[in-house]
Amino acid sequence: MLENIKHPTTRNGKATFNLILRAAEMLFLENGYHKTTVADITHKAGVAAGTFYLYFPSKISLYQHLLLDISHTIRKEIASKIKDKTSRRDKEKEGIKAFLEYAIKNPHMYNIIWESFYIDRALFREYYESFSKRYVKGLQAAQAEGEVDDIDLEIVSYVLMGITNFVGLKLILDLGDEPKSVDSVVETIIRILDHGLFQKNA
Amino acid sequence: MLENIKHPTTRNGKATFNLILRAAEMLFLENGYHKTTVADITHKAGVAAGTFYLYFPSKISLYQHLLLDISHTIRKEIASKIKDKTSRRDKEKEGIKAFLEYAIKNPHMYNIIWESFYIDRALFREYYESFSKRYVKGLQAAQAEGEVDDIDLEIVSYVLMGITNFVGLKLILDLGDEPKSVDSVVETIIRILDHGLFQKNA
């Protein structure tokens, strides 16, 4: 399913390769996969149509490459932000904040990630499953320390991904108007994760 | 942006109209919007290509019609299930359960709802914003009763939608293998909403 990209060997080749990659990224992010044509990409990159196929065997192979790229970037971003926090609770808080900030800085990232659901289902599934697995690993360590309740951590990972993804979506939908501050939103979320949603009476 | 559908007036016309609608629903659900052609739809419905355009001015107008349809169905489904619960906490629990059960029964519904993000952004936004508004209304009533913490309910609504959507997604991704039971999953979620995620020590 994964077609092989031909990486360039010369300085010029590498420059062209990156021009195409950056042009495609901007266009996919802006307009999505289906509304972006190969001609759009090569035009924006300033190269001929045929040049595209020197490096990428197909339009979808470029898309897959980009998705993996973005996926790694997000993970690294979050990992670097939480590595110096000690408690799981604080790691969670920082991780949520890092994700939301990334989302606001890259408001079209959903264009690439979610669209994979329709373009390459296996890739979509792999994206979230591997994200979940890494999440579970961190939560397990915390659970062993008694920091986290004894519950199904795989479901917890989807709960947490769902929260960050949808709240991030909300922030992005509001970008034109007056979006809430990331900090206030993180407070709301972490409050739920700290105490739950409902009032305790009696 | 919303094109007008021409509703049939005769018994035969109505039957044909529905044949097209059902065929399209099945195909969009199964294969998504872009992979479904108008020819596929008319073939499955057993009518000629031109018949499609007697009722629907375009492929996308049919898609929009279906999305609104499904949206109403989900809401009614959830509303009917939670109406006899008294506490907000129990309403929430039943609502989550109803959504997840609907998702499992209609595993491709995301095909229509999420894809609108790429097909008709305004419709997507409207879908989630109106879902959120209704959610907030319910939560406000509960907040007035002191049942729910004093926090930003709009964010809470996206938190809750994120949880149900992503856990539903997880259940659907697992459908081929051995999916977890809806009840056990609901327990995990409600436990977080009841007490939070972390252990209280001291």
Added chain:
DNA sequence: TCATAAAGTGAATACCTATTCATATCATAA
């Protein structure tokens, strides 16, 4: 029975776009 409007047909149209390929240029090592 017949006029009429609604419903139905499906081949033709018109457009779009991913990919190919014959050809040309470039950079560099020998």
Added chain:
DNA sequence: TTATGATATGAATAGGTATTCACTTTATGA
């Protein structure tokens, strides 16, 4: 300088698909 592989070109190809339209059929009320 020159041979060579990498890089680059862009017109042509090939396949697909939403929509139209001139025409036919059907149902029904007068």
